[in-house]
Amino acid sequence: MDQTGQAGGTQVGAQGAHADPVRGDILVVEDTPASLQLLSRLLTDAGYRVREAPNGELALWSAQAQAPELVLLDVRMPGIDGYEVCSRLKRMPGLDEVPVIFLSAHSDTDDKLRGFQVGGVDFISKPFQFEEVNARVQSHLKIRRLQQQLAAHNDRLQKESRQRLAEIAHLNRNASATVYCAALMHELNQPLAAIMSNAEAAELFLKMNPPQLDDVAEILSDIQRDDRRASDLIQRMRELLKKSDPVVQKLDLNDVVRQVCTLLSGEARMRRIVLEMQLAPQVLPVAADPIQLQQVLINLVLNAFDAMAQLADGARAVCLATRRNGNTAEVLVSDQGCGFPEGHERVFESFFTTKPHGMGLGLSIAAAIVQAHGGSIWARNNADGGATVGFALPGQP
Known part of the structure; x- marks a missing residue:
């Protein structure tokens, strides 16, 4: 480091110690002992907690033992160079977001590009003024903390x-x-x-x-x-809300579908929608909370009703079908509406909706309940128009 950089750094460090500096845990990696000691002292005087590493191997060991908030990393070192150290840091769990600032006497464009390619956030050319080092360290620590x-x-x-x-x-x-x-x-x-x-x-x-x-x-x-x-x-x-714990019971999935169709029969008539059932001939036992399972089906059926709001009378029908599929019991709710738009794999995300006045909660609530019961849920467009939303629950003996 040049004499100008040393003098300037000492002055800034002394001021920083009395000016409530941005503190942080910094790992300094530098193979030249004099530069390592000087830079560590200036950063310590400025209020930072500093750890030293004279080579890449010790730097990796120190970072893995305790993650630093920022790394000042010399590029040219014997053994593992700075680029390789940075590349390895970015592959370590918990260290991939730690900002790395490269230090190098070589400041050509290729060196800088390589530093950014391996995950560096900044590049300081040697010889440097400590004012520049301090300013860049403060800036990247602030950015990192804001991101956190x-x-x-x-x-x-x-x-x-x-x-x-x-x-x-x-x-x-x-x-x-x-x-x-x-x-x-x-x-x-x-x-x-x-x-x-x-x-x-x-x-x-x-x-x-x-x-x-x-x-x-x-x-x-x-x-x-x-x-x-x-x-x-x-x-x-x-x-x-008076929250109560779910009461899991052994249920026949066919019975739950019948109950929901009875509950929504009046709504279907009011909307001029035909509500159909195609139930499996055998009992489909599942373990579930009956109220929550009803809520899933109600949400799916009402969503199907809404999808056909623009269809002419006589063309509106919703079918609830049940079936056994291996070790699971399934329910399929099919409509003849407009189907899902492109990107419909997001329909189970909270607040995702294709309705002009919808809130995007019905399907996400249904998905949360099904998954809490150990099941799975899916949605697809039908080849002949409309859409089907189905879910599967683990079958019971």
């Missing part, structure tokens, strides 16, 4: 979504509770949509050169506000 915050928000959102689906799965037949929950769900969709939109915007700001960290910080504040709003709505829903 976004990932944490996304994980929390998914967890709350699963909890919400579980709560809805326990809805009883009380009409007023159902209507109130539908209103709450519509209201809940707004902050969730805002969170997803803001997360996408934050990713765009992080990809800018340089990253727009102030804008990302403001977006994170908005995400936290919408997250609190969504949590409040979920709490209101929990207070409304």
